[in-house]
Amino acid sequence: MMADARWIDIGPVEQLPALGARTLPVQGGQEIAIFRTATGSIHALANKCPHKAGPLSQGIVHDTSVTCPLHNWRISLLTGEALGEDKGCVPVIPVKIDAGRIYIERASALAGVV
Template sequence: MSDWIEVGKLDDIPQRGARCVNTPIGRIAVFRTATDEVYAIEDRCPHRGGPLSQGIVHGAQVTCPLHNWVFSLETGDAQGADEGAVRTFALKREGERILMDASIMLAVAAE
């Protein structure tokens, strides 16, 4: 059974933008696409630690603002010739509310 915590409302995040949530396991970037899909990934590029929340959102991907690495918001995997991945976190929407699966954060913190 999952515990879900509210991390904001859809209107808190601009389309094709992100907002960050500080958690016990670090900063998590919550993204909103042009079609109002929401995704959550760690806010740290594995290449040079760039803040992915400040990247450019296109489709269901984000481009790191430091060195243009592209990551899938769905899987966290680097795209194209780049290698690596960022952790993803489960979200769900209840109307305008965005909820994150808190049990995942607790499990990751225990690793």
């Protein structure tokens, strides 16, 4: 376990299937969805669709977007913004990969924690 002021280690990249997602609950804060694209890049968004709060982690990942399982809104994994005709935005949480492990930015992950 690596203690670091800015980044939190949340485990190895292989825990995520390609084109899949996992959830990361934050005690006292909001749940985060971690995604992996076909090219292996990792992204994190608040696990709440801007439309009706659907769990984005359960959607289908394609290219760099995820389609919400509730009403098929497409959300960009890069910007958190709804794509196409829909309007809305969900917070993006910065992540990085180092030596095969995923690190999530502490301050953003804990945003809203009281």
